[in-house]
Amino acid sequence: MRLTIESTAEVVDIDGVTVRTWHGRTAGNVPVLVYVRSLSPQSRDPAVAAEFGRELEEIAAPRNMTVSILPSVRMPTAPAIGGNTFDAVAAWRAMPDVVRDMIGALAIVERISDLGGCIAQETRDPEAWRWFEAAASESASRLSEIVTAVLLGGDSETMPPRPDLRPLGIAQCRVCGCTEEIGCADGCRWVEPDLCSSHGPFLAEPEG
Ligand SMILES: [Zn+2]
Ligand SMILES: [Zn+2]
Numbered sequence: 786m787r788l789t790i791e792s793t794a795e796v797v798d799i800d801g802v803t804v805r806t807w808h809g810r811t812a813g814n815v816p817v818l819v820y821v822r823s824l825s826p827q828s829r830d831p832a833v834a835a836e837f838g839r840e841l842e843e844i845a846a847p848r849n850m851t852v853s854i855l856p857s858v859r860m861p862t863a864p865a866i867g868g869n870t871f872d873a874v875a876a877w878r879a880m881p882d883v884v885r886d887m888i889g890a891l892a893i894v895e896r897i898s899d900l901g902g903c904i905a906q907e908t909r910d911p912e913a914w915r916w917f918e919a920a921a922s923e924s925a926s927r928l929s930e931i932v933t934a935v936l937l938g939g940d941s942e943t944m945p946p947r948p949d950l951r952p953l954g955i956a957q958c959r960v961c962g963c964t965e966e967i968g969c970a971d972g973c974r975w976v977e978p979d980l981c982s983s984h985g986p987f988l989a990e991p992e993g
Pocket of ligand 2 (some may be wrong): 963983
């Protein structure tokens with residue numbers, strides 16, 4: 786049997802399995818419905834994967850399907866007190882363009898919409914507020930799903946490694962992770978560019 790099928794945006798649940806509905810026709814022109822669980826390109830060539838991702842996004846794909854085709858990226862981690870740290874800049878560089886495009890655009894939408902939503906609330910503009918709220922909510926959910934799928938192997942239960950902010954040019958204590966905005970509970974100051982006064986032989990405040 787030969788079928789020509791085209792995706793719809795409809796997602797249905799069949800026996801507990803979430804599937805996407807495709808409309809098709811047989812060689813004899815009989816209309817059929819096709820329910821697809823997952824899709825992936827045969828080739829691992831990044832150019833093919835990028836084209837596949839582009840075509841898949843022509844109709845907004847159901848979340849689980851999009852996420853399931855994303856390649857995972859090994860997250861560069863380094864041991865630290867209380868866990869591991871990871872370098873987000875290195876992780877970003879290891880991602881294929883198709884993933885970077887999605888994450889980057891979603892991050893922009895999420896921030897812009899959060900800002901827009903606040904301003905819409907202050908200026909009492911309910912139409913703009915709903916638009917921004919919807920965009921902020923959807924982009925935050927998608928961003929979370931994609932980052933979890935790509936960097937954490939889909940595991941949102943286990944404690945992730947702690948972000949190292951130093952590759953982003955943000956001052957951070959290499960031992961406890963405190964920053965200018967969020968210092969240690971008892972207060973601290975910088976004793977080295979990436980070490981705060983809570984540690985080691987630097988505990989004593991200078992006299993006078
Ligand atoms: Zn510290
Ligand atoms: Zn500190």
